[in-house]
Structures are given as structure tokens and as C-alpha cells.
Amino acid sequence: MRKEPLIIHPDYLIKNIQDGDIGAVIYGLLTGTMMTPIKDITEGVGPGGRASEFEGPGMLTIKGDKLVVQPPANxxxxxxxxxxxxxxxxxxxxxxxxxxxxxxxxxxxxxxxxxxxxxxxxxxxxxxxxxxxxxxxxxxxxxxxxxxxxxxxxxxxxxxxxxxxxxxxxxxxxxxxxxxxxHHYRVEEVAEATSQLESYPEYDDIAREYNAKEFVKAWNGTIVPPGTSSPGKDTVQFTSSRDPKAPGGYASHGTCPPARALRDAVAQAGLPTPTGMSWGYFALIYGFDPATDVKVYNDGKYPIMIIMWTRGSGPSMVIHAKILRLVPM
Known part of the structure; x- marks a missing residue:
């Protein structure tokens, strides 16, 4: 902190008395020097050194000859x-x-x-x-x-x-x-799509239902900021069934129905087709992990949130995917 002679800046002493900063007053009287008031070298900072007039994680920057605490963006x-x-x-x-x-x-x-x-x-x-x-x-x-x-x-x-x-x-x-x-944003619902699990007993419908629900769990709540690509969660696990058409002879069947719902909702929102997906009935491309290799790219101006859930069970289970846009207020 910069210091000035008390004889030149008695106004600093008066200001500290007015602010109740007894420590600064005693220091000035004993040493004959006064610390430059924080308001003279900063902007947006109160006498106690704390950011004022806003809440949240502000950011310290330099503006001219002052340290400025900028309020956080939305x-x-x-x-x-x-x-x-x-x-x-x-x-x-x-x-x-x-x-x-x-x-x-x-x-x-x-x-x-x-x-x-x-x-x-x-x-x-x-x-x-x-x-x-x-x-x-x-x-x-x-x-x-x-x-x-x-x-x-x-x-x-x-x-x-x-x-x-x-x-x-x-x-x-x-x-x-x-x-x-x-903070300070509103939620706009911009797209929703559904798909049905259906029955493929040769791939074990119980395993398929499990995988579909894991896909939903992986993507539900995912937020994609503008200009970024996001995967789903890596805390889920898929089970594999034998499939001679798949690389290695196994595939996570049951993930294509929720993938179709997500793909269609993303398209309705005007966003690009997710990485790792195609426009075929079997929406997931072989070799792509349904959660961490698939990525949704947001080329819009505002963040989006993906919401997914299921209704019912078995082959008639319906998978829902919704895209929300988060708009600053």
C-alpha cells in the first residue's frame, strides 16, 4: 500500500477517523505517514478491502492507474x-x-x-x-x-x-x-423430442433398458456453454451384448433410442448433429462411447441445458429429451 506524509495529506487522517479505522489513525499519528485510502487506488472496493456493490466471484483487473474489481458476468x-x-x-x-x-x-x-x-x-x-x-x-x-x-x-x-x-x-x-x-438468467424451453425403447430380444431387452437409462443419466443436466462441445458424464457404466457387426463383437445396445431423442431435440434447437451420431435409425456410430465420446456442440449465443428422463418401463418405455436455453436478464 502506498504511503504519504501526514503533513501533506491530513485529509487521509480525517477520512480514516470518519470511517472508524482506528488502526490507521494510530499508525498515522505514531509514524507521521498515512496509507493512501483504498478508494484512491481501486474501484469497486470498500474501506475493508472487500468488493462492494455486487455479489459473486468478481475479477481483479487494471484500469488506468487503478485496480478494478469487475462484477461477474451472468x-x-x-x-x-x-x-x-x-x-x-x-x-x-x-x-x-x-x-x-x-x-x-x-x-x-x-x-x-x-x-x-x-x-x-x-x-x-x-x-x-x-x-x-x-x-x-x-x-x-x-x-x-x-x-x-x-x-x-x-x-x-x-x-x-x-x-x-x-x-x-x-x-x-x-x-x-x-x-x-x-446468475440473473431466465430459462427458455426451445426443443423436445421422444423415442421408444422397443423390443430386440436378441440383444437382451433387460440389458437394453439398463443402457437406455444409463444414457439418460449421463446426459441429464449437462450444460453446454456457447462455443463449446460437451460430453456427458463419465460416472455411468454401460453393459455390452454380443453383436457380430460391432467392432470387437460387442455393443452397448439400448443406447440408440435415447440417442435418437437427444439428436432430434438438438436438431430442433437448431444446433449441429452431435459428434458420434448419425441420422440413421441406429443413431450411435460404432466405436463412440455413448457418454464421453459423443459431444454436443453449442454454436448459439447462450448456454443450453440438456434435460432427459424416461417414462414407463420395458419395450414401451418412452425416452424424453429437452433443450433449455439460458438467457441473461
Whole structure:
């Protein structure tokens, strides 16, 4: 903080008395210098150093010779980015953060690694199958923000953007766009489509119904910011049935009906055909994971949200897909 002689700026002393800043008053009287009032070198910051006149995660910028706290936009998004890795070594693993080794662990200690994204069993399984030098991401940051702010490390995500944002991050794969903050917007329903599961007993209708519901779970609630492509959640699992036409002889049958509903709703909303889908009856292209390889691209001006649900059960089960547009107010 810049300081000025008290004899030149007695007005600073008066201002501190008026603000009730007793500490600054005592400091000025004892040292003969006064700290420049924060309002003279900042904009949008109160006497206590807190942003004023708005709520939410503001951003510090420079405007002329002042530090300015800008209020948050209606929508702020970023990308889920690997921040911390576990790297296999000849005698265990090392934990690497920003290319710096922060911890070394023996094979017996691997189960003690705490992460919101991978549990001890999964990490130990990876270690047994990995080669020396292989790495796996165990913690993630938010980076490449839509408003240009700096990367937010894992420990600050909940503090800045709330538990809901952190939970959303945990469900989506690396590289997915993450809507970190939303406020002052209205929801417009722009498209809805349906499909029916139908019966293909040769592919096991019970397994097909399970896969259809997993597809719905994977995509329900997905938010796609403008100018981004989003996959579905990577926390779902599909079961495979034998199919001689599929690569490897197996396919996740039952995912095409909900894929048709999603594809048709996306088209009605005026958006491009999702990656990994075709316009055939069997909407999913072989070789694409129905949740993480399929991607919906939003070439519109505003964020969209995908809502999916099912009604009924068995071959007559109806799958619904709805596209909502989130418009700033």
C-alpha cells in the first residue's frame, strides 16, 4: 500500500477517523505517514478491502492507474484441467503438481492417496496395470475461463464457485466445459423430442433398458456453454451384448433410442448433429462411447441445458429429451 506524509495529506487522517479505522489513525499519528485510502487506488472496493456493490466471484483487473474489481458476468465457464498426477516409478508412485514432485509413496502407501476423483481401489488397480512412467490425473483445476481470469486450483474451486460446481466437475471427464457460475438468467424451453425403447430380444431387452437409462443419466443436466462441445458424464457404466457387426463383437445396445431423442431435440434447437451420431435409425456410430465420446456442440449465443428422463418401463418405455436455453436478464 502506498504511503504519504501526514503533513501533506491530513485529509487521509480525517477520512480514516470518519470511517472508524482506528488502526490507521494510530499508525498515522505514531509514524507521521498515512496509507493512501483504498478508494484512491481501486474501484469497486470498500474501506475493508472487500468488493462492494455486487455479489459473486468478481475479477481483479487494471484500469488506468487503478485496480478494478469487475462484477461477474451472468455466466462464467472454464474447462476441467488436470492439476495433480500420480506417476508410476520403479518403487511406487510420485505425486506431481505443476511439474513439481510433492510426494513419494511406496506401493503400500498408494491407498492413502486422497482424491475426489479417484478412489484407492481404482488407483491401486491402475498402478498394477501401468508401466513405469505412466501417469494418471488425480486432481483437477478450472482453467481457460470465459472471462479471462486465471486458473483456479482445486483447493479454491468450492470457495469461489460453490459445492455445486465442484460436484458437477466430479461427474464429467477431463477437458469438459464446466459452468462455474450462473446468475440473473431466465430459462427458455426451445426443443423436445421422444423415442421408444422397443423390443430386440436378441440383444437382451433387460440389458437394453439398463443402457437406455444409463444414457439418460449421463446426459441429464449437462450444460453446454456457447462455443463449446460437451460430453456427458463419465460416472455411468454401460453393459455390452454380443453383436457380430460391432467392432470387437460387442455393443452397448439400448443406447440408440435415447440417442435418437437427444439428436432430434438438438436438431430442433437448431444446433449441429452431435459428434458420434448419425441420422440413421441406429443413431450411435460404432466405436463412440455413448457418454464421453459423443459431444454436443453449442454454436448459439447462450448456454443450453440438456434435460432427459424416461417414462414407463420395458419395450414401451418412452425416452424424453429437452433443450433449455439460458438467457441473461
Amino acid at each position: 455466466f462464467i465457464w472454464a474447462y476441467k484441467t488436470p492439476y495433480t498426477y500420480a506417476v508410476k516409478t520403479e518403487d511406487g508412485i510420485v505425486i506431481v503438481e505443476k511439474n513439481k514432485t510433492i510426494k513419494r509413496l511406496s506401493p503400500k502407501e498408494i491407498g492413502n492417496v486422497a482424491s475426489d476423483y479417484i478412489n484407492a481401489t481404482e488407483l491401486e488397480k491402475w498402478y498394477k496395470e501401468a508401466k513405469v512412467g505412466d501417469r494418471i490425473a488425480i486432481d483437477f483445476s478450472l482453467s481457460n475461463f470465459s472471462d479471462g481470469r486465471l486458473e483456479v486450483p482445486p483447493e479454491d474451486i468450492t470457495r469461489f464457485f460453490g459445492e455445486r460446481t465442484k460436484k458437477y466437475m466430479e461427474e464429467y471427464p477431463e477437458g469438459a466445459p464446466i459452468m462455474a457460475y450462473m
